[in-house]
Amino acid sequence: MAEITLRQALQKGLSEAIENDPDVFIMGEDIGAYGGAYAITSGFLEKYGPDRIKDTPISEAGFIGAGIGSAAAGLKPIVELMSISFSLVGFDQIVNMAANIRYMSGGQINVPMVIRAPTGAGMQLGATHSQSFETWLCEVPGLKVVAPSNPKDALGLLRSSIKDPNPVIFAESAGLYGTKGDVPEEYFDIEIGKADIKQEGTDITLISYGHGMPMINKVSEELSKKNVSSEIIDLRSLSPIDYDLINKSVQKTGRALLLDTARKNGGVMAEVATNINEDSGDYLDGPILRVGSEDVPWPYNRKLEQHAMSSVPKIMNKIEQGYSL
């Protein structure tokens, strides 16, 4: 075990993919000479050369599409977006090409491609740079969507994403790049579609993903002060979602608090709530509770932005009201 940052975990996963598989290459805006907007590929160009580390023009539709074509031709591109907010410019390529092409070709063409993109608010970047469109992409069959919350999961999910024969959206919480955690030295990977119980408990199931997890951990600490025992689930994979694990947990605890990191309206947790309602409704001791960001465009002002985001007091308040805990 070694303690490394989530950024270092991604660097490790990307480096080994480049070194082990000649079909893997990385492309995106400013990933080469500049070293990456969030320094994930810092030093890569010098080490691996311009064929493997391709700087692109600012043409998201162009280079996402080129990634898809190269994947359809059998390469394994890893495309980095500077922000998942910029995925909108290439959405047609992601949805109509990457996701649909296998189905509409009757299964003839695969797109073994990873699109990595920083996501999430909290850095005062305003409305256009703070959004979390990984939730939109969960609606699209043909795509897989993952969102790690810690260095170990980031490495394990990155390995699985690169190996996966389908297009995978790899949503990286920008606020977590510096988060430290233990990562095993020996090889491991994490199956896409498997959630993880981060903490076992008996009274309430707390579910989130990505940068929702640090908040959930604090909520659990607050609850334990009140002698409430929390089971914590990290979804890790937003599409597909591990409903089996979720329902088993909720059937044990009888309560569920779901935290979206994106805006609440249309969030992934709406799907989770519906599924719990259908499959575990008889086990519930009260309503399923859901917290997400406010349904407003992201503001620049720090006080307003923080107010738009979920917080430990908001979640505690919800739990106190919903379950009288």
Next chain:
Amino acid sequence: MNKEDYLNLYRKMYLIRLFEESCGENYSKGFIRGFLHLYIGQEAVAVGSIDSLEDKDFIVTHYRDHGHAIARGLSTDGLMAELFGKETGVSKGKGGSMHLFDSDKNFMGGHAIVGAQMPLAAGFALASQYRKDDAVTMVYFGDGATNQGTFHETMNLASVWKLPMIFFLENNFYGMGTSVERIRSNGKSFSNLAEGYGIPSTVVDGMDVIAVKETTKEVVDKVRKGNGPALIEATTFRFQGHSMADPAKYRESSEVDEWRKKDPLESFPEYIISKNIASKDEINDVKKSVEDEMDAAVKFATESNEPDLESLSKDVYL
């Protein structure tokens, strides 16, 4: 070119013409549904250009894709069955007219969002460059697609990376019902668009199959040698409406009549006979064999099964 080569070009053009006429007929009968865009009038473009490609080359095209698929040698059985929505179709009945694929023939679609096929095509070219396998990628698009951002993004990308790809513009002078003059900022010429990206371009008469073939061959050879991308503009015309739903009220019938005088299905066999390359009987033999092939394709499509309902959720993920 020997006699067989000439007859083969004619055969493919006639096959496309009959295939499209059969599609129109079967659309009217309700066997083919959805949007159906016929290639009638443009046959010389697909046949001449694809004849200059090798098996290892990639083809990426637009929604008016039947002609390219037939020119590439996809089976007319599989194509007609696809249009009939049958499980034996080239895309198992899941793609339809606008989404024809055959990866064994490097025929990579059939793409129905105007201009969206261009970045994808750059990816195939990028893969060829990455592997140094000397294949080129041919991407077809219409005049309407030149107004999409993806066209400009891909031209820049292809030029800056020197990708082995040919931008093949089929200028039929109408983007659906809107004529080029009404929406192009700079007149009718498209060659200046490529120049701006440092991409050489050539204009060819898209009604002349030999001219298309020779021009394409010359351009493909240069691109294959690593000189970077090139653009070919073929001027052509679709004799029918944009789709089966289009009565084509936006253009004068005299304009259509003028273009019909250049119909390659008339002029090319006349040329073959007048130059004593082949006899009228030999042309008629080709016609007969194409007619038989089309009868068989419609029979195959008619008799094939619908996909079973379990196939609905197959082919989403691998």
